[in-house]
Amino acid sequence: MTVLSLGKDLLGLEPLSPDQIRLILDTAEPFKEVSERPIKKVPALRGKTIVNLFFEASTRTRISFEFAEKRLSADTVNVAAQGSSVQKGENLVDTARNLEAMRIDMVVVRHPSSGAAKFLAERIRSNVVNGGDGMHEHPTQALLDMLTIRDRMGRLEGLKVCICGDVSHSRVARSNIWGLTKLGAEVAVCGPQTLIPGAVGDLGVTVFRRIEEAIEWADVLNVLRLQLERMKAGYIPSLREYYRVFGVTLERLEHAPRDILILHPGPMNRGVEIDSRVADGPHSVILDQVTNGVAVRMAVLYLLAGGRPELADAAKGTDRGGGA
C-alpha cells in the first residue's frame, strides 16, 4: 500500500489529488470528537512549535487554527503584522529567515498578496499552511466547507454546488472550485458579471447571472461575503440593490425545487448577500462549518507534521500515542 501524504506544505487545493483531499477530510472525522470532550486536548503535536503569521486581519480563521493547534498540544505564537509588507516597510524574505532562525516547525500564514504562502514555503524548511493568500486560495476554508456538505448530504460526488457573490476577489471561491470539482461535484458560480472572472468557465464551472437560476439548479449554495469596498470600487451600484437582485432570501428559496443547503464562510453581511431568516434557518449549516473548521485544521496540521492517517484515531485516544 502506498502511503499517501500531503508533502511539506498545504498551499492550495489546486495542486492536491482527489485522494489527498479525501485523506484530509477522512482524517478530520476522528478529530471532530476531540472538541466534544470535557478535556479538549490530545498530544499529537506535543513539542511542535507553530507560528500563526497573519498579515491581514482575521478573527475566525486565526482562532480556529489556534484552537486546532492547542487541541493537538502544539506550542503556538500569534504574529499579527497588519497591512501589507510593503506598507510596513518590512520584507517577507526577512520575516521568513527570522522565523527559520527560531527553529519553528510550522507556519500558518495569511497574507494580502496572492502567492505569498508559496513564496514563504519555497524559502523555509518549516511546513507552511496557507491560511488565505490574496485572491488565490484558502484551502482549509474549502476543506471545511466540503466536510460540512459531506456530513449533511452524505456525499460530494454528483452534487450541484453554486458559489454565489464576489467570485473575482475570492480565495474561498477558487479553493472551493478546485476541491469540489476534484471530488466530483458540479460547480457553478453566480453573481453580477462585474464580480465574476471572465475566464472562470475555463475552470470547468457554469456561470449563472441570475440568482433565481442558481437556486433552480443547485443542491448547495455557498454564499460569499460581499466586501463593502466593492461598492466603492464601482463593481455594484449599491448594497440595497445587490440584496434585491442577488440576495439569497427566504422568498427565493421557497421557489426552489428541492431543499438547498446554505453555507457561508463568514463573516456575514446580513441583509446584503444573505437574508437573516436564511442564515438562521433550518437549511443553514453556517455554524457547523465553524465547528468543522477546527477538525479540518487539526487534520491538516497532523498530516503535515507526518502523522499517519490510520493512527489519527489512536492519536486522539491516548496520552501515549501520537503519530507525530
Next chain:
Amino acid sequence: MRPILLKGGRVIDPARGLDLVADVLIVDGKIAGVGPGLGAPDGAETASVTGMVVAPGLIDVHVHLREPGREDAETVATGARAAAAGGFTAVCAMPNTDPVTDNQAAVGFIVKQAAAARAARVYPIGAISVGQRGEQLAEFGEMVGAGAVAVSDDGHPVVSSHLMRTALEYALSFGIPVAEHCEDPGLAGTGVMHAGIVSTRLGLRGIPAAAEEIMVARNVLLAELTGGHTHLCHISTRGSVDLIRWGKARGVNVTAETTPHHFSLTHEACEGYDTNAKMNPPLRTAADVEAVREGLRDGTLDMIATDHAPHHYEAKEREFDDAPFGVVGLETALGLALTELVDGGYLSLPQLIDRMSTMPARVFHLPGGTLQPGTVADLVVFDPASSWVVDPDRFLSKSRNTPFAGRTLRGKVVMTLVGGDRVHVAAT
C-alpha cells in the same frame, strides 16, 4: 585608428538588399567598402570572419538605463556595455529616470554619460510632458537641440487625448516620433498580469488586452488627425496588431515595435508567481504571440525593441503584487530573435536584421542601419550557428531580472564595432 578588414563573412545589408559572402573594409570609423576580395590597405588589421554574419549594428529604440536615479540597477555606462555585448551599436534611453529627462540639461547629462562609456551609442528620448505628469508639454525643441531623438512618457501613458494631439502636432516641427506606452490606466487598474485563465487561477489582478488596444486605436486616430508620427511601444496583443495594420492601410504615420519577450513567452510564464515574468504590458496568450510574430513578418510591426528594464534583485525577490514590472533584454534579444523567429520560420535572417537595425535607424532617423560605404562603421559580427545557455550571472548589465535563465539560444555575438571601434569582443 588602423583600418580594419573583415574578411569572408556573410554580409547582410537589408537597406541595400545585400546578402553575400564578402569583405568589409573600415577606414577612419566609416565603411570604406563592401565586396568580395577587397585588398587590405597598408597597416590594416585583418580579421577572418568566415562563417560569421556581418551586419549593420543592432539598434534598440527602447531601453531603460535607470541613470539618474537608480544607479544600483543600471547606469548609462553599464547599459551601453550590456548593449554592445548583445550586438547593439545604439540604444535609445527612455526618460522615466529620477529626475525625469524632461529638459535640455537632463538630455545633455545622458549624452555626456554615454560619451564617457565608449560602448554602444546612447540616444536620449525626452519626456512628452514636464515630469511625465501628463499636463504640460516639455520643451521638445531644446531637448532635440541637446541630442534627444524622440519624445515619450513611457511608463506613464498620456491619458489626455488633447495632450497627445498637441504632442503629435508640436513634434512635427522637429521631425521626431512621439513614442507611446499604450495603456488605458483606468482599465488596467492595479492589474499585475494579463487578464485570462492564468490570472484567474493564480488569483492575480488582470490587465485586459483592451487596455492596450484602446490606446493603440486612439493614437492611430490622433496621428491621422494631426499628420504626426505616432510610434507605438512594446505591442503585445492581436487586437493591437490588427489596429496598426488598419492604420497603415489608411496611410497613417504609425510605426510600432514589439519585444523579444512578447514574441517568445505567454502568460503561462507567470505560473509559480515568477516575478521575472512580470512586465508591462504583460505577457499575453499564445494567439497574441502568434499575431505579434505575424505582425513582424508582414511589417505591421516595424521593429524589435527590448524594453530593457533592469531591477535590483531584491526588488524582484518579493510577492508578485509588490514586485516591479520589467525584464532585462539587451543581452538575450538577438539569441531569442534567431531562435524564435528565424528558426521558427517567421523571418529570414536579412528580415531579422531589417527589424533590428535598418528599420529602427530609419524610423528614428539615426545613423547606421546600413553598410553603405561612407556611413558610420557601426557593425555586429555574430556566429549564427553556435548555441549558448543564458546565464544571468554573466550579464554585463547590473541586473539579472530575466525569465530566460537556462534557455538555450542560437547565435552568439562575436564582435560589436561602433564607429569602427571594437567596443565588444566576445571572450573565446
